[in-house]
């Protein structure tokens with residue numbers, strides 16, 4: 572495809588007008604925005620292919636942005652030159668020599684950890700700042716591809732198990748690999764992680780032969796929950812704790828990663844402060860991301876629920892019982908809001924659940940067909956302040972080891 576000719580005009584403080592030509596007619600456009608500074612921040616907006624003009628309001632007039640427009644059809648992508656813009660009245664946009672193309676600014680998965688369990692492998696990862704349409708997770712057993720998930724870049728961990736149609740076989744060697752995708756370009760993540768799923772209590776033994784640096788194991792011990800000072804270590808012989816069911820006084824044991832009463836079957840979860848809560852009495856129930864399950868809590872001033880352990884958002888979908896994780900949303904997230912919101916079906920169309928804006932599926936990605944070619948960037952700028960990695964407070968935050 573030929574190049575895209577992009578023009579940018581500063582119409583006033585914080586007000587940027589963009590116009591472009593692209594030939595032949597693309598099926599989608601992607602507006603790339605990088606905020607410069609010592610810690611660059613990135614965001615992109617997927618737009619309908621018929622759009623030729625777009626305005627952004629409420630940018631910060633104290634910041635300098637680099638903008639670029641991509642036009643795509645199928646696997647073909649054309650790119651404009653980058654423009655440097657400080658959205659302050661009287662300043663003009665300038666061609667920028669800082670960047671060529673977009674490939675060097677694609678986010679890369681730079682950390683990957685895997686937790687093997689009996690019939691479930693959970694991957695946790697971190698992406699470097701940059702542009703991404705999808706994070707791809709590939710699971711192999713031997714040479715056989717068991718599954719490939721295409722996830723929103725906001726997703727930071729995923730459980731691979733039967734609930735996603737993936738048959739994990741205990742005792743067999745599995746390999747997990749991640750890469751990021753942006754505008755048809757794939758960027759490989761860290762080396763694949765090898766692990767062997769095994770029943771509760773045998774995970775370490777089964778994985779002894781593999782490199783350990785990127786493996787983590789489920790915690791079923793109850794004792795650390797009572798530890799008051801972080802630096803107090805009980806070593807290997809942690810005090811044996813016995814907890815009894817609140818209903819029938821029978822002993823409670825870990826069974827398939829669940830804390831169950833051996834007599835009446837009541838289920839409990841540790842709340843991390845030395846108390847055990849009965850699952851059936853929890854207001855919002857337990858999370859869907861962790862095993863052992865953790866408590867769901869409501870974020871202050873919001874209706875969204877997050878796992879108290881992983882921070883993963885659990886989304887209530889109209890017309891569905893229970894909660895969904897971002898990776899399970901049928902249409903993924905919108906392009907029109909920051910943080911991005913779930914897309915939902917409305918009659919024959921797919922719309923943003925918050926703004927109601929129309930989205931169309933182009934080459935497997937939902938792009939926004941704006942009702943007004945004007946975007947209020949105040950949310951984007953807040954987002955860029957927070958760093959793109961924290962768009963949604965999803966995923967387990969794990970510090971670099």
Ligand SMILES: [Zn+2]
Pocket residue numbers: 816817818819820821832833834835836837
């Ligand atoms: Zn009981």
Ligand SMILES: [Zn+2]
Pocket residue numbers: 858859860861864865878879880881883
């Ligand atoms: Zn969880």
Ligand SMILES: [Zn+2]
Pocket residue numbers: 905906907908911912923924925926928
């Ligand atoms: Zn939206």
